[in-house]
Amino acid sequence: MPDLIWIVALIPAFPLLGFLLNALFIRRERAAGLVACAAVVLSFISALIAIYALQSQPVAAGGAAEGAAAQQIDYVLWEWISVGAFRVPFGFLFDQLTAVMTLLVTGVGGIIHIYSIGYIRGDVRPVRFFAYMNLFIAAMLFLVMGDNLLLLFLGWEGVGLCSFLLIGHWFDRRSVPPGIVPSEAAVKAFVVNRVGDAGMLLAMIAIFAKFGSLSFFTQHGLGAAPIPGFLDPAQVAQAAFGQVDLGIFGSINVMTAITFLLLIGVTGKSAQVPLFVWLPDAMAGPTPVSALIHAATMVTSGVYLIARNHVLFTAAPTTQGWVLTIGVLTALLAATAAVAQWDIKRVLAYSTVSQLGYMVAAVGMGAYVAGMFHLLTHGIFKALLFLGSGSVIHGTHDTQDMRRMGGLKDAMPTTFWTYLIGALGLAGIVPLAGFWSKDEIIGQAWISSKATAIVLIATSILTAFYMGRQVALIFYGKPRDQNAEHAHESGPVILWPLIVLAIGTVIGGAMNLPWFPFLKDFLKPVFETPGAPPEAAESFNYAIAIVTTVLAVFAGWLGWWLYARLLANRIKVGREDPAHRYLGDIWRGMEIAWGFDWFYDRAVVRPYRAVARFLSETFDAQGIDGILVDGTGRLFGWLAQQFRLAQSGYIRNYTLVFLFGVIGLIGYFVFLR
């Protein structure tokens, strides 16, 4: 078999080509959709071939832990930047971690692209949509396949850009349910991401300053001197003794500083506390965008970043603690917010934030495989839920308020069943995928810190509750609106992706069953480096899992029962949730996600706008324009006006001046010379 490692270059090349074709040449909706889907499907096939090529790579000799084989493909295209000691190649790294991410991105991405063909029919600008979707896939692939931090950052920024472009797809609409302005939501997403990106950039600078290189692993392929990689455990362990002097703030460990800066980047991109506020508003974009970007791929890049740099994080236990805290806090906080939402996509948005909290908590505990496992399963069932919600929205003629729905079970059966499977998967009901991945994390938590595990269990109870509530509000009871009464099932282009993802949710747990840890073994070469603490062998705690599942089933049933039976008659369009009557301000607090948005609005947005208004209206218009520009003009005008007074037109005045001049001259010549 000839050497196939060049195939890795094709993986991002196809979506990039699709983007160029859609952006420059294609005009019709049908062609745009087909080209976009073909690009992603071809990319998926290339990824499969690349995995085959990866498996047939020779095992690297040095640097391997006992039993773990380091297999990597590092395909360098060209020397991107070469300035003195700063050398960055444009190369693709394809190892096991990249492989699973690539399969997720292209696989789920492909399914979503197919779904989009049906969803975007009749839209005002479909070609732009497909172009940016392909660009997003390309950027995400650069992110996961980059062999150095700079290429990763290129992808990082690229997905942020595409997120902005796609959230603002309907930029001409003044408002989209539930009252968000798409262009403002897009700007919010980008700006909040930017805060994280600033941390990421500082981290890159710090890593370069400390290690002299941005490449993950040592590269040899360019003829010139090899570029050292910074993910060498021995090197990192040694660096962990360094301190950074912060002047009056004391000094901080180098690794803690670097990983903390990386954590800021993760917080922004993966929507953790306190930078999660962009995700709920990002629902202003079309549903496939929410499914792809804000459920399965872009938001998981933070988790990927930590997983990729796990060597750095293992050497910085302080930061690990912060990662864990942020993850757990986010999981709980977002779950409480999801309970109180009445927009169908906002529930799922907060749910995503919460599940991302699970993933971040997992990698914070050092349970990288568990985190990646949950990343994969979540990608599948969250995409399913979002696409299902899209089907509901389509079927009820663009209704998104759950108070207007109800009783759709009979009108949209396929959507109902797939949505139910997705909800059960998210709630973690055996034997669906979510059960295995979520309880893996909880099992790990039980070993490292009981308190963390308790909080995560509480969060999963809330998760089940709000999914039960959502299913009840949408599919059970009586239709509460005209649109719900006349709902129709969606077409096959929309339904088949749902069915495929539902099947994936059911069998997805097989990826990493406790007695058959396929994923864990696959990822062993990546995570079991010398010096890394091994993930606890038997971390899946059956007792805890059973207790959690029973509690989740009960909570899910309770959520369903409250909203389908007990309080069903009190759900009125445009009115508060019935639970508001009993919980009052607590419910209100949950609905506004405990005031983060309100706080940012008061503390950041308004002062910034005030400064901007001051600068534009006062400083610029009055100050610079008025004083410097107009003022100079007026000064000269005034001067000229004063000079004009001398031109009186009276001959006698002129003669007088004439006389003075003569006296002056004669006096000068007579007396001074």
Add this chain to the structure above:
Amino acid sequence: MVPTSYFILLSATLFTLGVLGVLVRRNALVVFMSIELMLNAANLALVAFAQARQSLGGQIIVFFVITVAAAEVAVGLALLVAIFRTKRTTDIDEISTLRG
């Protein structure tokens, strides 16, 4: 002999009166007359010095000055007549349309 300084003093007085006439009077003809007075005051000073230095040079210059004064008066009166045809007044304060 009359001391030269008396002539110079007279010349200066006449010149000053001429200047004042130009500055103060509004009738254009009077202004022209004052200019003539200034010129003649200068003539007087020149003749006085010529006599004091026993030189004819001063008197020659006087001839030139008289000629120039005559020519200038001709031109000036022509201008005044032209202006009078339009403005129907000899008040120089009325001729101020070239104001800035």
